[in-house]
């Protein structure tokens with residue numbers, strides 16, 4: 256149902272799900288208001304232009320949004336924002352801090368999102384990605400996303416096209 260916020264991901268993030276990645280135990284759970292400052296700081300390092308703290312705060316009150324953090328040893332090491340609207344899901348953001356990359360943490364996060372999509376009988380999952388973002392494109396292709404279109408000059412700083420990638424569930 257549009258905006259419904261209960262399912263596996265919901266249950267998982269309420270109580271946190273955990274997985275070991277190398278020597279790091281990583282927890283995934285719903286973002287709380289007092290974590291927004293740390294998330295916004297990480298966001299500034301990872302995205303240009305970055306979302307503001309207020310943008311993340313708005314997501315916490317957005318009924319179609321599930322906004323989660325990835326945490327290890329008490330530090331925020333990543334986050335994700337996903338919208339579920341009717342039978343469509345859009346992955347708005349997924350990010351992992353550089354020292355924690357290439358260990359499968361984003362893959363695990365994406366798997367949980369796709370599991371959520373299946374539970375909600377989602378037909379399509381959408382994501383926009385910079386066309387130069389090879390690691391993200393590789394990640395999405397690994398999970399069955401294919402490029403369905405291009406959005407010219409979708410991003411600023413630097414100006415760049417987006418690929419619209421879609422996975423059929």
Ligand SMILES: CC(C)(COP(=O)(O)OP(=O)(O)OC[C@H]1O[C@@H](n2cnc3c(N)ncnc32)[C@H](O)[C@@H]1OP(=O)(O)O)[C@@H](O)C(=O)NCCC(=O)NCCS
Pocket residue numbers: 301347348349350351352355356357358359360361362363384388389390391393394397
């Ligand atoms: C994209 C991102 C979330 C991936 O996080 P991650 O935890 O490193 O992802 P994973 O380890 O699960 O998977 C990364 C995959 O990309 C591959 N990869 C890494 N660098 C690559 C490159 N330059 N070209 C192609 N593939 C690459 C890895 O080998 C891995 O694939 P594999 O599982 O087949 O070995 C992370 O790089 C990031 O936060 N980037 C900045 C924010 C961003 O661009 N987010 C996506 C758009 S919203």
